[in-house]
Amino acid sequence: MVTGWTSRSWRLPAVVAGLLLGSLAFARTADARQLGALVSPGALSQPHATLEGIRNCEKCHEAGNRVTGAKCLSCHQPIADRIRARRGVHRTVAAGDCVTCHAEHQGATGELRPFDLSQFDHGRDAGYPLDGRHAPLAAKCASCHKTRSYLGVSTACASCHQDVHKGTLGATCETCHTTRTAFKEVRQGFDHSKAAFKLDGAHERVACESCHKNGQFKGVAFATCAACHRDPHTPKAAEACATCHTTATWRTRRFDHATTKFALAGKHRTVACAGCHVRPALQVTPRYDTCASCHTDPHKGAFKQDCKACHNEQSFAKAPFDHTATAFPLTGRHAPAACTACHTSLARVAQRTGRTTAPATVDFGGLKKDCASCHDDVHRANLGAACESCHTTERFAVTTYTHRTPTSFFAEAHTPATCVSCHQRTGPAAVPDLVRARTSPPPVTAAAVSTNTATPVRGSLAGTVFTAASRACATCHADVHLGQVAATCESCHAVATPKFGVTSAFNHARTTFALNGKHAGVECRKCHTSQAGTFPAGAGTAVRLTGIATTCATCHADAHLGQLGARCESCHTDQTFKLSAYTHKNPAQRAFFVGPHTTAACSACHTPATGAFAAGTGTAVRYAVPTDCTACHRDVHHGTLGPKCADCHRLDRRARLAIPNALDGRRDAR
């Protein structure tokens, strides 16, 4: 085995020992700081730089216990206080939990305080919210935090702001200033009502500097208005500003005019002061005893200055004038009429000037009472000037009119007629031109029945000229008889008759056919039928009154179909159509009508039969009847005894068969 330091067995320990010895030598020559650097896992951050060095490890590290918060907090006492008090950023951390957030040994530039501004709420985390104008400073910590520590900054305004009031207003800046407004804008913060001089009205809008000049906020004189305001009145109004002015606005006067001799009422209250008071206001007292001192008289003295008779202070134009006191009281439709409707001079002025208010000159005189001074006479004077005989002020349109004379004419059938039934406007409807009474009858129309005795007016009568219409019937009525009757209408008709019916004045007996018996009760139209044809007045349709034949056949049909001739009256009368009794008069048949034949009913022999008759084929009672027995009697012998009935049978008055003597014995034997 080779000995010596070069031998293999010594080489390794020698090298190791050399390295270790070198390290120790370095350790001896190095100072504590350098030694610390040997075992340190990294340089401490700048704020902790004084803690570098091997002798300082245990200032932060605790043997066997890593880094304890207690060691940190023994230096960072303010933080310890805040953790204990649960305040600020550290309010939620445990006392020993520093290293969770604060990493050390990350080099001299190592950041000890990670600060995420986006997560930082200065109000929540620092207890002092940065609001209003402070808000932008949230991103500029150094604006307020001048030292490395974020603690120790006072919330007192003066810690950042300079007191421009130089202490005269105390330290409670927030009395006047807020963070929400500019520093100079103190209105929102300062409540001037707490000051001796409370602001109201227009004073609230005045800039602070207007009163607080040169930054003087205390001791500003305010006892009199003149302290700030100049007195514009001449002579000076002394100190009684408040008598007229309020703080609401300088222009609004509070003067109580009622305290003067001229209390303001109605429209006078709205008049600007200067409207009456020419400047200088206090120097001149306007005359108040007459209206004319302010108002000009548009009536040019016509009313002798008695303005109050018509006008009041509520409205000059719409005066409550009592027209009843005048010679022409306004009633009915006149009452609501505008003044200018009659007082046209007023209307003309208003029309010309376009003003509805009182014109400069208003003439109320010269008006007459008669209707025509305002109303146009649509009747063209042909009804006279007494309008009120038809019209009332209640309603201009004529509602009712009663014809007074002659009474007989305006009765019964004429009462339902309307005015225009007789009185008709002629010419174009829109033109109230000359209107005459009816000259030709209108078409016959059924007039409505009215129980009113007064004539109702239908439709507009404007423009109708009510000249005296002719009372001749033909004026209104058409001749429905078409000239068949030559006599006057009154011969048969009367106004008083209902429905214009024929009156008792007409006597049928005067005609060629007096109505007797049953004819007297027959309705006219049974004989007088409406026919179309030629009449004296021309062709047309009318009830035929004349030229009717008086023969029975004109009206009655021949039930006997010509068997008995045309002389009906030989059997019938007008008393009753029915034949009451008939005696066969034919001498040739006298022998036949004996015994029972005289009492037999007509119908026993004359029976209705259908067949050929003198007037034609039809059904009628047959009057030509044969007299042989078999015509009526049945042959009970069945022809065994021949046709000569009279040989055995005879008619006697007892209406029995006269049996010959040959049979007598037989009858007796029985």
Next chain:
Amino acid sequence: MGAPVLSATRSSAPTRPVAPAGPGAPAAPIAGLRQRLIPVGALVNVMAISAIVAVAVGAWVLVALDGWSYYTTPLAVRGYSPAHRILRPSGPVGQTLGVAGAVLMLVPFFYMGYKRLRRQKSGANLKRLLEVHIFCGIVGPILITFHTAFKFNGIVSAAYWSMVLVALSGFVGRYLYVRIPRTIRGVELSQAELDERTASLRDELQWTAGLDALDALDRVEAAIVARPPSWFSGLGDRPLRRSIDEVTAVLEQRAGRAASASLRQALDERIRLQQRRHALAATKRLFDLWHVFHLPLVWVMFAIVSLHVGVSLYLGYVPFRW
């Protein structure tokens, strides 16, 4: 030093029982010895596994735990990264990585002690131990790197950089290690064993390809020995490579198709062994010096880490107590 060995080998060759050379003849007796030698691509698999594990750990930390954004965050504000709580060196993941890395780094340390204690006992499977050593030596520094959170401060950074140097030098050591012929259990071959092995390979070739075929091999080996000893394979030497290919072609032609694979293997090993035996003295000398670099750094590393761990434990940074 190579020439006498060669001549010795050659001189001993006739003494060996000469079997009739024939194509496709079985080489069973020789194959047994060859199986017990460490293979040519030794330790490649464990490095691949280590790389996979390291990549997996890296992906986990960088991606799953968002380590990429954490490590790239400037140091000054890194303390407020969301991943700081778990990935900081004293955090649940960071410290666990540190502890795990330290444990992994202790494994090669024990390997060293074990190797020294059991140097004379060939029974230990040194190769398996070396595989574990390499695995820990690769994965450990990766874990430690993430434990540092890429913050290298104080004296403990000296330990870290020592570890980095040790780990990097491990790759060099592994290169030198495989250039020293060993049995499959990792025990160095003695000179006699080496001679025997090269001789038996020659015999195998002779059995397979015939006596006269070795002339070409002898020429190649002479060329190798003529060159100065190289720590590199030397196979990159193009003329030499060409002549080796020629020899291989000749031997394969003689051996026939069936035996060409084992013949080529034997030829490769023979040439490789000759090459390494030629450089063996130089390699061993270098390997010795490598230890002088590799080992003291390990001691420095452990000394400082002990301090680091001691301070940490003293201040309460105890594992699994976060």
